[in-house]
Amino acid sequence: MKKYVYMFSEGKASMRNLLGGKGANLCEMTRIGLSVPYGFVVSTQACNEYYAQGKVMPEGLEQQIVKAMKKVEAKTHKKLGGYRNPLLLSIRSGARVSMPGMMDTVLNLGMNDSVAQGMEKATGNKRLAYDSYRRLIQMYADVVKGLDIHDFEDELSKLKATKQVKDDLDLNGDDFEQLVGTYKKLYKKLTKEEFPQNPMEQVIQAIQAVFRSWNNERAIVYRRMNDIPSVWGTAVNVQMMVFGNYSENSGTGVAFTRNPATGEKKVYGEYLMNAQGEDVVSGVRTPKQVLELKEQNPEIFAKFMESCEKLENRYLDMQELEFTFEDNHFYVLQTRNGKRTAQAAFKIAMDLVKEKKITKKQAVLMIDPKSLDSLLHPTFDPKELQEKQPIATGLPASPGAGVGHIALNYATAKKWSDEGEKVILVKNETSTEDVESMHIVEGVLTATGGMTSHAAVVARGIGTPCVSGCNTLLVNTLDGTVSFGDVVLTEGDTISIDGTTGCVYKGAIGKKDAEIAGDFATIMSWAERYARIGVRANADTPKDVKRSLELGAEGIGLCRTEHMFFEEKRIEAIRAMILATTKEEREKAINQLLPMQQKDFVEMLRACQGKPLTIRFIDPPLHEFLPKDQKDIEKLAISLGKDVKDLQKSIAELKEFNPMMGYRGCRLAVVMPELLIMQTTAIIKAGIKVLKEEIPVQIEMMLPLIGEIREMRYLKSIIKTTADQLIEEAKSPLQYAIGTMIEVPRACMIADQLAVEADFYSFGTNDLTQMTYGYSRDDIGKFLPSYFENRILSFDPFVRVDEFGVGELMRQTIQKTNKVKKHFKYGVCGEQGADPKSVEFFDKIGLTYVSCSPYRVPIAKLASAQSGIKRGYQKR
């Protein structure tokens, strides 16, 4: 028979996958001599089999639980359902990684009518007995039976009203006995069953309920956000209850071994006397600072401090522990690596190195790269901020400071943003449709939605500041106004939002860029030695280039030339080019663009200061450059001197059924080689000029969407002919490389052919993912939720690389290319470039560099170092 149940004395920390993080820790704490209430763990395997068999307990599990229970009874000299010495139990979830608050817990199991009576007799504490009992009924009804907890709380409130008291503490044993009676009746009314008096039945039911809670909605959402595979399952920890509310010499608390906000080496946390753990968490009573325990109960405090030290020495990291003392007996209930701010993370890692507890490598490994986000965003100038009063406050949903004109929908946001204006999108709530907007706006403000709302999740993903759940905000789409209480603003007015604090301000506030200094800088400099895979940035402006290099980028991995086209003067020329009906018209428009593009590249190359600049030729479908609403079309018709109807027809003709797979990328260059020649000319002339200024230049030109070798040859020959002639004419020593994006699966298949022509590859993982899965990124909102719900996908493949599909195509590309050229340069430009798990994969398959948005460069660098350390890499 399979072993599903492990006594705490049987397990250890390394059994985390099987026993869950909490379970393995309980075992480990037992092993290192901490005082842990006795118990056992039901393994994650049991949970997975429970699901595999359609929510049925695997065979043999129940017998193993019964057997383990006997051992607990023997060890504790208590008895389940016993009248004199009842064994009460807590049952808690425990996944491989902590998912705080996401799953369910039941306390006081084993309590029933007889046990309550016995307990009253044994302790003389009737209140404890019946309070424990009523808590059990309430939690059991909620967790096991899925009843509405408010129905029970209402009864408690009624009772307090009858008794004319405000606090639970003012109720006595008799009151709770009465409440137990009421609860039992309510339970029966709602379930048509008596509340189970058999303690073993309670235990078995509660264990299954915890299994089920692995798949409740909030757990699924949490897993999705944190890239936790749903196949891991949860373990269940069954443990003797100890009562923080046993007596006045009892209490309970939650504490960190260091300060999780600042990292300071000083225990930090809260406790409550005469209370159970949930009282601390729920916030019903106001707890005391853990340091006060020193005066209130020095003996217990000493044991607490001793436990903290033992724990840190064992886990070599800041611990978050829950503890309880029952009648002056101190117990550690659980421990885990504590969540911390990014700032604290660096301080703690640094201190641990100084304390010689960990090595520099371990320090680098200790920082969660994703947490850097909060350190890397601009903040408001503190001086200016001091003079400002927020007009509203919401939830700090995505860090960073944003300033811009209020726009109430995507169309407006897009229009203004295309015109070079900064925009804050303000909505009652956001939907999938707003994802596009979030890429182009300075910030997002919503009236509803929490920290895990759609808006918040997406905004954090792309680094756009977001304040959500701003309760006083009212958006009036009809008259184009937004109000915050009495303050009424109009669409177009400027506001500032602080995604780190949740504050909203009227008008513009100056921003300060983040800087890399102190512990952050030190540890990042350590990281440098272990990173094999390089980090570049995606930047389309000289300002972004500068910022990227400051943040440690080794070059620019993607400069999207089309982003340069959206400026007002240029968009006119590009539109004229697209809508040209004769070759002459088109050439005229293209010639207008040439000097502008050339100026762009001069500035970009100067900013690069000799670091590589990878320039991608124009890529998007042409209709993206064209106006959509009637008024704009009429305006354009006048400026182009064309008939409105003809223009509408031309625009309509450019509409496509599936633009993502249509007339875009290098296909534009095949049809309009003039465009490719113009861009090449602009790049090469810029290179010649900057090189003359004695600034070194590394130009890498990149063709998007290549899928066929003859396409590559044809376009390369156009580029080469153009470039070589200009270089020869100028007698310049300028050199350049020509590479291709790898974005369509066919390019992967013919990589050995392409490698003959190309100097480098850059994987466009966004498009490659779209085509490999056949998922249109803009349309997946319709089915992706069902995919997560049914555990078909466990992460979003656009955020993290899909190793089996897209990753396999990448692997094959490299394999095929290796046969043709050694020392080939492989990059990735796409959102995945700064996803730590993806970076690790890219490192493994041998990519040369990743390229991500400037603000995420340090994240990618840290991820690269961590991957390097795991793979045993060290720079010489």
Add this chain to the structure above:
Amino acid sequence: MKKYVYMFSEGKASMRNLLGGKGANLCEMTRIGLSVPYGFVVSTQACNEYYAQGKVMPEGLEQQIVKAMKKVEAKTHKKLGGYRNPLLLSIRSGARVSMPGMMDTVLNLGMNDSVAQGMEKATGNKRLAYDSYRRLIQMYADVVKGLDIHDFEDELSKLKATKQVKDDLDLNGDDFEQLVGTYKKLYKKLTKEEFPQNPMEQVIQAIQAVFRSWNNERAIVYRRMNDIPSVWGTAVNVQMMVFGNYSENSGTGVAFTRNPATGEKKVYGEYLMNAQGEDVVSGVRTPKQVLELKEQNPEIFAKFMESCEKLENRYLDMQELEFTFEDNHFYVLQTRNGKRTAQAAFKIAMDLVKEKKITKKQAVLMIDPKSLDSLLHPTFDPKELQEKQPIATGLPASPGAGVGHIALNYATAKKWSDEGEKVILVKNETSTEDVESMHIVEGVLTATGGMTSHAAVVARGIGTPCVSGCNTLLVNTLDGTVSFGDVVLTEGDTISIDGTTGCVYKGAIGKKDAEIAGDFATIMSWAERYARIGVRANADTPKDVKRSLELGAEGIGLCRTEHMFFEEKRIEAIRAMILATTKEEREKAINQLLPMQQKDFVEMLRACQGKPLTIRFIDPPLHEFLPKDQKDIEKLAISLGKDVKDLQKSIAELKEFNPMMGYRGCRLAVVMPELLIMQTTAIIKAGIKVLKEEIPVQIEMMLPLIGEIREMRYLKSIIKTTADQLIEEAKSPLQYAIGTMIEVPRACMIADQLAVEADFYSFGTNDLTQMTYGYSRDDIGKFLPSYFENRILSFDPFVRVDEFGVGELMRQTIQKTNKVKKHFKYGVCGEQGADPKSVEFFDKIGLTYVSCSPYRVPIAKLASAQSGIKRGYQKR
């Protein structure tokens, strides 16, 4: 130095790739002792290098030509530019395969003022001398200089008018001398140059002109249509002129060694006395039947017949030869395998077997599978057709002849068809909504759309004749008329359309039905033994199933359930399902569909008579089922009892940016498992019922667009649970298989995982090609022409499988699957299933069967047999 030039005596038939078909034949004919005018071949390699170097003659070529010319002069005792014994030359293109009329030819090269004088003196035939000269000027101006030939023809007409004669033959030597003077002036006026008097310059220029003609527009189009790679290039044949217009004992002709229309073993062709070859082809004079030559000149006829026999014995196929006799000397100018009708192809192959010239295998190999198209569809009575002039011409999008009343929409088509009338649907463009119409009409005519447009694909699939892209067609829905230029017809008028030629006729033309009989049937039965890869059909109706089996299909490889939904009653239910806002509404709609679907499957399974029926679950994006124009939406709102605005909103919400990669395929089933359950129920209940009728049943259920193993597992478990319960309840011995389409590249990458769950795969090459290339089939029109023009693509990858990209993915799929399961079933359903080159590839990589539209089954079967023969396969 590279050898570019080959004397006829140096080459042979096997050198076709280097010397072109015509050149190799001239060499071969010389080799087997036929009387061929002396000359040499400039190789295809020379042509390719000419292009590679940017239309420049490769180094050394000119010297080699001069040297070869000396040899010709020596052999013929004639001299280029000679006054007494001038050598005149023809220069002709000659690609690896024949591309009749697509490229250029220049005759009479070597003629100039002095040669003309000398020739007049030597032959006493002034007319011949100056007629030859004026012909040269005219052709040279056209081919080498690209001048408008009409300008020259106008001068000829003027001269005839002045002389008051009607026929060229009535002009004498003086007249032509005068014409030469006029032509030379005209030439100078148009080119600002004198007509070149240097014969060698004429030759060199003409050779280059022929090289260039490889890339003229009509040659490019022809190659694209015939899958001829543009990299092959053309050879150029330089040959002594012989004059069919030398004397009254001279003549020229074109003949087939058998009748190319019927296949009858009887020489067939035409000749003209005292004429040059082009006179026969151009149709200026009416030629005589070649058999008449027997009486007119028995000696020459005997030599002709002797040549025919020699040729057939050598080439073992019907030959098309050009011959000339000059003053009683007989010459064969060229020969090739003659083009023939499908009917003739079968008769000739059969006769050659009977004559023991070829084996049965060779007979099977001799038939071009694509040519069968014309045998498998009804055709117009050729006699009636002779008397008709088309009123318009479009693209031959789906072969066959259709006659009926013009209907401008489905409703009218349906009404008239229900009344027993035959209908031709005429529209500007078709949409998915017209699928239903296509089943009931005799033909479809559209103004827009190409050969691969939606209308064309569907029409071919169901064997409905279709002419698409008819540019002159204008549909005026408002007043119910259609116009073709000046011809205006009214809805209800009768037209005839020929989907094989693209012609549209006013009024009715009699039709002839196709049947598989006679030689066709015999050779197809021989083919059966050599075909390894099986052939199934794509069929959505019992009628199509029946037709498929009659045409030899081994089963149904694709039944698209959604096509069943377009019928009037069903579309209502499916719309109600899609637009349901509650689960109840949706289930109600789905339950309405169940009995209808079940009935469909009962009928399909009965028609299959135990042959496998592969049913694909619903696949297309839902908005394809929804109405588009306002009126229909209003109607729908009433029938669904919904608010028009709400409905519009719901419809708008289903709109997608890239529907091809959006909410479709098995994604529908993940979001709406009810739909999958309904379809499974309908299929299984139908199976149980038909099996009870003692008709054997082979059900293969197929999930579209699978890309992830957990997706497959999830949906398979829903299907299995549903199916097994029904089977158990009915105590039926029914069995079924569950497979998946392989349509997204990711499915190929994880084929080893999928194979664990799937019973079979069916490659959806349309979608797989779309995603592998990133080509939206509906949008490639914008760039594909440039791709063909620039020789980036040499064939349409939707028509013929792309071996390097899509094919490689397929190969890997099979490789990975083989590791998990042997004897796995692999199919292809898509247009490529009947493309002979694709079938050969599919055979090579080991697919089990291809599935194509019913009418193309024999094509696929023949292609399969030919592939089998080439691969040495033979059934035991």
